[in-house]
Amino acid sequence: MRLPGARRYPRRVAMLSVHTSPLDQPGAGDAGGMNVYIVELARRLAARGIEVEIFTRATSSDLPPVVEAFPGVRVRHVIAGPFEGLAKEDLPAQLCAFARGVLRVEAGHERGWYDLVHSHYWLSGQVGALAKERWGVPLVHSMHTLAKVKNALLADGDAPEPRARIIGEEQVVEAADWLVANADDEARALVDLYGADPRTVVTVNPGVDLDVFRPGDQARARRAVGLPQDAVVLAFVGRLQPLKAPDVLVRAAAWLLRHQPALRTRLVVAIVGGPSGSGTVEPDGIARLAGELGVADVVRFVPPQAQRELALWYQAADLVAVPSHNESFGLVALEAQACGTPVVAAATGGLLTAVRDGESGVLVHGHDPRTWARTLDELLADPERRARLGAGGVAHARKFGWSVTAARTLDVYATALASTDRSVAASQ
Ligand code: UDP
Secondary structure (H helix, E strand, O other), X not given: OOOOOOOOOOOEEEEXXXXXXXXXXXXXXXXXXXXXXXXXXXXXXXXXXXXXXXXXXXXXOOOOOEEEEEOOEEEEEEOOOOOOOOOHHHHHHHHHHHHHXXXXXXXXXXXXXXXXXXXXXXXXXXXXXXXXXXXXXXXXXXXXXXXXXXXXXXXXXXXOOOHHHHHHHHHHHHHOOEEEEOOHHHHHHHHHOOOOOHHHEEEOOOOOOOOOOOOOOHHHHHHHHOOOOOOEEEEEEOOEOHHHOHHHHHHHHHHHHHHOHHHHHOEEEEEEOOEOXXXXXXXXXXXXXXXXXXXXXXXEEEOOOOHHHHHHHHHHOOEEEEOOOOOOOOHHHHHHHHOOOOXXXXXXXOHHHHOOEOOOEEEEOOOOHHHHHHHHHHHHOOHHHHHHHHHHHHHHHOOOOHHHHHHHHHHHHHHHHHHHHHHHHHHO
């Protein structure tokens, strides 16, 4: 029996991540912040004694059906469609097969195996809605990105998200007991653009691993990543896609060099990450642009890095640019700040939360490369301001630990379970 007022937490959570595996290296393809989010959340929940099973689509015949990723966290590979070569756009046609695989796993256990479903991204939400009804458990859903927001802020030439996704997202909003938004901006969009009941929307900010991303000696970091000590380093980190606008940094660098030719021998624009999905800004495309602008010699491409190596890139940089057209949060901005490197970010979406303008970094309105170049230039010329922002960034990042994310998510789970308990009691 539970004590009056005691909260019930789930023993076992089915976490759904249809389109991307938490075991993938983030920074290319479909693997990005959501992968980091799921891994970090699952690990922290498991540390609190909750078993987490993450269901994802099997993308290779070599993958075992179940992998113990961390103590208390299992990844289940569900066969749904061909292993390789299936684009994200084709995944809606595989959702029935995926759902069948999830339901089959649950059917192999005793009744009531999972206490709660937490789905990530709308594709998983579709499967979560079905599992919720079959198992009689609450559905907590995190969208991570929203098609209506993305379509309103498209980069030039980027393909809009299809209507089918918007309809799918609306259905998930309708089905979910709780919607967890990454930042207040996303929470508002869920209510204003998707008609979500504000009482069921809660903002839980993601976190940053402060053991991995921490200030370090810049000279040591530069030695480790092979950058000259006297270099002026501007870094972009993330998947190369139009939404992230790496081209804005390249154009800004070209403008800087036109106005300060002496900088050419020292400037390095480091672009860390790989191509991603449809409408990709291939490294080739960025390299071509850099060639056309006459700055190919300063642009350095770095393939996706594991987080510990990535920390060295943040520490090695003088500034990290996040020129995205939109971010539901923008983990890269937080990680760079945790490393003590000032961030110059676009004033949009979750970046308004991830960066405190003038305290931990600088927010830039719009994507005009000249405005970006001027902002970068002013900061490069002012080491004291950079040091102040760097310290402010470390302080700001410290407010965002993954344990806080897990604790707040657990509160959402407990509230969701309490309302299910009440509805069960009412129907008896
Ligand atoms: N990332 C990484 N290696 C790379 C580039 C990126 O591990 O080479 C990670 C980065 O640390 C961050 C995530 O990918 O945690 C990107 O998250 P963000 O929220 O910035 O963007 P998203 O990918 O979700 O759009």
